[in-house]
Amino acid sequence: MLKLAIYGKGGIGKSTTTGNLAAAFAVLGKRVIQIGCDPKADSTINLLGGTPAVSVMDYMREHDEEPERLDEIAKEGFGGVLCIETGGPTPGLGCAGRGIITTFSLLEDLELFETRDPDVVLYDVLGDVVCGGFAAPIREGYAEDILIVTSGEKMALYAANNICQAVKNFEDRGYASVKGIILNRRNVENEREKVEAFAAERGLPILADIPRSDDIIRFEDEGKTVIEGGPDLPVSRIYLNLARRLLADEEGQKGQDT
Amino acid sequence: MRQVTGLTSTYSSDEFGICSALFELGGLVVMHDASGCNSTYTTHDEPRWYDMDSMVYISAVSEIEAIMGDDDKLIRDVVSAARELKPRFTALIGAPIPYMIGTDLPAVAGIVEEETGIPSIGFPANGMGLYTKGISMALAAVTERFAQGETGRSREPSMNVIGLTPLDFSLNGTAESIWRWAEALGFRRGACMAMGSSLDEISRAGEAHVNLVVSYGGLEAARILERRYGTPWIAGVPFGKAFAERLGQLVLEAAGTGGREMAAYRSVPRAGAAGRDPAPNPARDAARGKESPLLVVGESVYSASFAAAVELELNIPTRVLCPVDTEDVLLREGDRRTPEEDDLIEAFRGAERVAADPLFRQLVPETAEFFDLPHEAFSGRIYDRVNRNMVDVPLDGFIFGGTKAPRGKGPRG
Numbered sequence: 001m002l003k004l005a006i007y008g009k010g011g012i013g014k015s016t017t018t019g020n021l022a023a024a025f026a027v028l029g030k031r032v033i034q035i036g037c038d039p040k041a042d043s044t045i046n047l048l049g050g051t052p053a054v055s056v057m058d059y060m061r062e063h064d065e066e067p068e069r070l071d072e073i074a075k076e077g078f079g080g081v082l083c084i085e086t087g088g089p090t091p092g093l094g095c096a097g098r099g100i101i102t103t104f105s106l107l108e109d110l111e112l113f114e115t116r117d118p119d120v121v122l123y124d125v126l127g128d129v130v131c132g133g134f135a136a137p138i139r140e141g142y143a144e145d146i147l148i149v150t151s152g153e154k155m156a157l158y159a160a161n162n163i164c165q166a167v168k169n170f171e172d173r174g175y176a177s178v179k180g181i182i183l184n185r186r187n188v189e190n191e192r193e194k195v196e197a198f199a200a201e202r203g204l205p206i207l208a209d210i211p212r213s214d215d216i217i218r219f220e221d222e223g224k225t226v227i228e229g230g231p232d233l234p235v236s237r238i239y240l241n242l243a244r245r246l247l248a249d250e251e252g253q254k255g256q257d258t
Numbered sequence: 259m260r261q262v263t264g265l266t267s268t269y270s271s272d273e274f275g276i277c278s279a280l281f282e283l284g285g286l287v288v289m290h291d292a293s294g295c296n297s298t299y300t301t302h303d304e305p306r307w308y309d310m311d312s313m314v315y316i317s318a319v320s321e322i323e324a325i326m327g328d329d330d331k332l333i334r335d336v337v338s339a340a341r342e343l344k345p346r347f348t349a350l351i352g353a354p355i356p357y358m359i360g361t362d363l364p365a366v367a368g369i370v371e372e373e374t375g376i377p378s379i380g381f382p383a384n385g386m387g388l389y390t391k392g393i394s395m396a397l398a399a400v401t402e403r404f405a406q407g408e409t410g411r412s413r414e415p416s417m418n419v420i421g422l423t424p425l426d427f428s429l430n431g432t433a434e435s436i437w438r439w440a441e442a443l444g445f446r447r448g449a450c451m452a453m454g455s456s457l458d459e460i461s462r463a464g465e466a467h468v469n470l471v472v473s474y475g476g477l478e479a480a481r482i483l484e485r486r487y488g489t490p491w492i493a494g495v496p497f498g499k500a501f502a503e504r505l506g507q508l509v510l511e512a513a514g515t516g517g518r519e520m521a522a523y524r525s526v527p528r529a530g531a532a533g534r535d536p537a538p539n540p541a542r543d544a545a546r547g548k549e550s551p552l553l554v555v556g557e558s559v560y561s562a563s564f565a566a567a568v569e570l571e572l573n574i575p576t577r578v579l580c581p582v583d584t585e586d587v588l589l590r591e592g593d594r595r596t597p598e599e600d601d602l603i604e605a606f607r608g609a610e611r612v613a614a615d616p617l618f619r620q621l622v623p624e625t626a627e628f629f630d631l632p633h634e635a636f637s638g639r640i641y642d643r644v645n646r647n648m649v650d651v652p653l654d655g656f657i658f659g660g661t662k663a664p665r666g667k668g669p670r671g
């Protein structure tokens with residue numbers, strides 16, 4: 001099972017990247033689960049035609065108890081991708097990080113992985129690792145590899161650095177490690193060079209270079225990923241190639257392990 | 259209302275269930291929480307505290323450590339204490355503060371183990387779960403970790419008792435009575451999880467021919483031993499003559515043939531079922547005239563065994579109400595889970611006979627007969643003086659001859 005966590009600054013394009021990757025894996029015939037770990041609860045919206053799933057936190061707020069069935073909080077979207085959102089508390093209140101942990105233990109109780117037996121699990125996690133809860137997706141048993149989405153903007157690289165730092169702090173814990181950088185372009189000056197320098201300093205590869213694309217925005221308005229809307233578009237091919245590469249690496253890994 | 263207890267008390271928490279289960283095993287046990295939790299445990303939930311040494315500690319996490327998520331201080335403290343005290347293992351127990359800030363105690367335990375070489379276990383408790391879950395987690399973890407050597411069955415038949423803690427059984431001699439019953443059946447004493455056995459004895463738990471599960475807290479550990487060594491388990495507590503005999507038969511069968519796992523009381527037919535006509539007994543027959551069943555409230559294996567004993571011996575119908583964690587395999591058909599106080603108030607409506615912890619008396623109609631079954635995990639030491647070893651108490655004396663303490667007020671409304 002390929003288990004990936006996608007981290008990055010708020011608004012940088014994590015959900016866009018995750019949703020397109022999920023769709024790409026699905027197109028390649030994989031069984032995929034995408035779990036949005038952001039109080040915004042919009043991670044999977046483009047897999048669901050623009051109508052988001054009920055988030056776990058919203059469900060609990062409304063029912064004041066945990067759901068008993070998976071289908072109460074999970075919805076199948078494009079390509080059969082199972083979409084789940086942790087959601088979060090009312091802005092200004094509560095503890096969003098705790099919400100992520102609670103969601104994870106709930107999904108365990110509902111035997112999500114046993115019953116769905118996915119090939120790929122994607123965690124789309126909010127920006128900077130601001131508290132313990134936001135590191136939950138990289139704990140033992142969850143994601144094994146981390147992809148960091150960044151542009152060449154200073155704040156995006158700052159957030160990316162925080163994530164690398166957090167992962168380093170957890171070195172002795174058997175948590176996930178950073179697999180590489182996804183450059184999601186904002187068209188700032190010398191963008192590739194800046195991100196390359198950042199990556200090289202940390203010994204990380206740039207796994208994909210995604211252009212700023214009007215197609216992404218156009219299909220987003222229709223509640224779609226570009227993979228769904230225009231699978232042959234150049235930008236879609238970038239996502240598909242990234243998905244293939246990640247799968248191939250996993251295969252290679254498996255080969256080494258056995 | 260859900261998750262509100264307005265008229266009675268609450269059960270002990272998962273944290274304390276873990277402490278209780280590990281108390282005698284020679285580990286360094288650390289609750290990771292603000293100072294104060296430990297005194298709650300030692301004052302109310304740990305009757306062994308003043309008579310027996312045990313390394314149970316609190317980390318006394320501070321506000322700033324919580325804000326900073328400073329696990330390093332916990333790691334340093336535990337590592338240095340472990341180097342000094344040389345425990346058999348360390349246990350790091352979660353509580354409300356680490357729960358809220360998402361401390362990964364299994365990962366922290368991994369680091370402690372790495373640094374000290376001492377087996378270390380992190381427990382994701384949170385102080386909001388029930389003691390039953392804590393006992394279950396603790397006994398399962400100890401079994402998983404320590405009872406794993408290659409071992410054959412002991413030459414003479416032997417039995418382990420699993421799930422025994424003062425939280426469910428107090429220190430009133432019940433443990434000893436269970437062992438005497440086992441010995442009378444011809445079993446040698448195996449390990450007890452976890453009163454009266456050392457960690458070494460527990461690590462040889464695979465030698466036993468059968469496991470007696472005496473509470474929900476012992477079920478998971480018994481399942482691990484079943485997977486690992488093929489040891490069958492039977493659940494039940496040998497209350498009353500007739501039920502103790504039936505339980506004995508099942509345990510002997512299981513030990514002999516490796517027979518099937520079950521809760522012994524599940525095979526006891528409901529009282530009043532056709533074909534059973536015990537010898538005449540005026541007091542019992544008078545009681546039997548009443549339609550309303552005896553409601554037994556408490557931990558599932560204890561209560562259902564007690565209820566089955568009453569049905570077999572006195573032919574009085576019963577129903578168990580279980581407010582704590584359990585599984586369907588540990589209840590009889592017709593028994594119920596009552597996790598909320600409101601469930602109990604509802605269930606007690608119109609009840610005529612109730613056997614429960616005295617603190618539940620508040621919820622029971624004034625017209626009902628009430629039989630005291632003090633439960634340490636619920637009322638702590640308050641009723642120690644009337645807390646009897648029910649394995650040795652004759653049931654008809656309890657039900658028909660029992661004196662009743664003055665009753666309190668019934669529930670409002």
Ligand SMILES: Nc1ncnc2c1ncn2[C@@H]1O[C@H](COP(=O)(O)OP(=O)(O)O)[C@@H](O)[C@H]1O
Binds near residue numbers: 012017212
């Ligand atoms: N490569 C891109 N080209 C054009 N627009 C993009 C691209 N990546 C992201 N966006 C847009 O940026 C906005 C924020 O992206 P989103 O994926 O929601 O960010 P995050 O999940 O990191 O908060 C979205 O409206 C999205 O359409």
Ligand SMILES: [Mg+2]
Binds near residue numbers: 014038040042043124
């Ligand atoms: Mg997002």
